[in-house]
Amino acid sequence: MKINKYNSLVFAVLFGFGLSGQAQTKQWTLEECVRYALDNNITIKLSELDVKNAVIDKRGALGNFLPSVNANASHSWNVGLNQNITTGLLQNSTTQYSSVGASVGVDIYKGLQNQNTLRRTKLAIIASQYQLTKMQEDISLNVANAFLEILFNKENLKVKKEQLAIDQKRLARSEEMVNAGTIPRGDLYDLKATAATDQQAIIVAENSVLISKLSLAQLLQLKEFTDFDVIDDTDIKDENNIMAQTPIDIYNKAKETRTELKLAQTNLEIAERNVIIAKGAFQPTLSAFYNFNTRASYSDIITGSTLNTANPTRQIGYVEGTNQAVLEPNYSPVLGGAAPIFDQFNDNKGQSFGLQLSVPIFNGFSVRNNVEKSKVSLERSKIDLEQKSLDLQRNVYTAFTDAKGALNAYESSTVTLEARQQAYNYAKEKYDVGLMNSFDFTQAQTLLTNAQSEVIRTKYDYIFKIKILEFYFGIPIIPIITK
Numbered sequence: 001m002k003i004n005k006y007n008s009l010v011f012a013v014l015f016g017f018g019l020s021g022q023a024q025t026k027q028w029t030l031e032e033c034v035r036y037a038l039d040n041n042i043t044i045k046l047s048e049l050d051v052k053n054a055v056i057d058k059r060g061a062l063g064n065f066l067p068s069v070n071a072n073a074s075h076s077w078n079v080g081l082n083q084n085i086t087t088g089l090l091q092n093s094t095t096q097y098s099s100v101g102a103s104v105g106v107d108i109y110k111g112l113q114n115q116n117t118l119r120r121t122k123l124a125i126i127a128s129q130y131q132l133t134k135m136q137e138d139i140s141l142n143v144a145n146a147f148l149e150i151l152f153n154k155e156n157l158k159v160k161k162e163q164l165a166i167d168q169k170r171l172a173r174s175e176e177m178v179n180a181g182t183i184p185r186g187d188l189y190d191l192k193a194t195a196a197t198d199q200q201a202i203i204v205a206e207n208s209v210l211i212s213k214l215s216l217a218q219l220l221q222l223k224e225f226t227d228f229d230v231i232d233d234t235d236i237k238d239e240n241n242i243m244a245q246t247p248i249d250i251y252n253k254a255k256e257t258r259t260e261l262k263l264a265q266t267n268l269e270i271a272e273r274n275v276i277i278a279k280g281a282f283q284p285t286l287s288a289f290y291n292f293n294t295r296a297s298y299s300d301i302i303t304g305s306t307l308n309t310a311n312p313t314r315q316i317g318y319v320e321g322t323n324q325a326v327l328e329p330n331y332s333p334v335l336g337g338a339a340p341i342f343d344q345f346n347d348n349k350g351q352s353f354g355l356q357l358s359v360p361i362f363n364g365f366s367v368r369n370n371v372e373k374s375k376v377s378l379e380r381s382k383i384d385l386e387q388k389s390l391d392l393q394r395n396v397y398t399a400f401t402d403a404k405g406a407l408n409a410y411e412s413s414t415v416t417l418e419a420r421q422q423a424y425n426y427a428k429e430k431y432d433v434g435l436m437n438s439f440d441f442t443q444a445q446t447l448l449t450n451a452q453s454e455v456i457r458t459k460y461d462y463i464f465k466i467k468i469l470e471f472y473f474g475i476p477i478i479p480i481i482t483k
Contacts, residue, residue: 033147033230038139044136047128047132054124061117065114065118066106067106068106069104070103075098096298099294105288106287109284112283113281117277134259143477146212146216147216152456153209156208157205159449168195171191174187175188188438190442243404247396253473265385271374274377275375282371284359284360288353288356290351292350296338298338314328314330395472396472403469406462410461424448
């Protein structure tokens with residue numbers, strides 16, 4: 001069942017490519033593929049968002065140097081038995097109050113944490129840019145690999161088709177020779193089987209071409225990929241003569257240009273800055289503040305007083321010795337409406353300002369623990385930088401050895417192909433005059449086909465190995481990586 005599902009998927013892909021083959025109007029170059037990937041790849045877009053976040057963090061660090069300004073306003077209703085703030089009497093009533101205020105605060109000294117935080121955010125922007133560049137480089141290398149895979153499969157398909165054409169001509173010639181009695185009929189059957197095998201090899205090669213195209217189209221994030229194809233005559237050579245360099249020269253150049261080392265070094269500097277920021281929490285902080293507030297009431301206010309005619313006097317005490325009552329006039333307050341609200345705001349305003357000093361004495365070891373954690377992160381960053389340097393050295397030497405081995409393999413396969421071609425030509429001459437049977441001739445032909453395929457494989461393997469070596473030497477796939 002799984003095999004059937006896979007065959008159905010392959011058939012659908014082949015059918016989609018087949019239908020659009022006639023409508024195909026564009027063949028992509030390597031440069032176009034890389035540029036399109038850099039503009040549309042999802043992973044790169046995520047890295048670009050990380051750069052934007054780092055820029056936003058820098059603006060936040062700059063904001064730490066600015067004062068904080070806040071305003072507040074409130075309006076309240078008091079219902080029931082309450083003290084009238086105007087008359088001082090307890091009474092059942094509903095009163096309303098409004099208040100307005102503002103506050104300003106600014107850090108004068110904070111253990112240089114704000115300054116160091118700003119420096120860290122600047123380093124974070126550089127690190128995020130390095131991460132974006134590294135992602136662009138990796139995608140470029142992956143696109144180049146997928147592009148060369150298509151070229152290899154195309155050339156391999158071309159060889160298979162040429163071999164089928166030769167076998168079909170040989171089959172037609174053999175039918176004439178069988179009819180003439182020159183060769184036995186069994187040789188004809190062998191050639192028919194060989195032609196059928198060639199047909200099967202072509203189908204497999206066509207599948208490889210289409211699947212490799214699909215892989216590159218998906219890497220480019222193409223929405224419409226059924227008519228996707230790449231140019232066939234792309235000229236890719238060792239134009240920079242990178243093999244003339246020594247591994248140590250390439251490694252020294254890589255230490256200056258490779259993004260992963262720059263990223264690790266920047267992360268180390270960020271870790272060092274984090275230690276300084278954490279230590280800043282041990283120092284005292286000094287800040288300044290200013291507060292403003294005012295209020296207004298909607299209750300009646302006392303505007304005057306009048307003598308209480310029903311009870312004109314009231315007793316306030318006794319004369320010692322005679323116990324004579326001490327009286328005073330009994331006045332009743334005269335209430336009026338509340339003053340205009342803005343007049344009340346102006347009359348009731350109040351201000352406060354000053355300095356605030358905070359000295360850390362004991363905080364549950366939180367500051368000390370933060371410092372220790374930042375030191376651990378610093379050591380981790382140092383080890384990571386050292387590991388990245390070792391990995392780069394190993395990768396450079398490995399890439400140089402692989403490229404040298406690929407070159408030797410390509411040269412050897414070329415020599416082998418020349419020898420197989422001569423052996424095939426000799427076998428063909430013997431077969432044409434009846435001095436070789438079809439089985440031996442087919443073997444010579446198969447060895448020639450295998451030699452041709454091996455030359456193609458080693459050729460593109462060598463090209464890709466050269467691209468990797470150039471990559472470490474600071475030569476990009478195409479002159480981009482700046483957006």
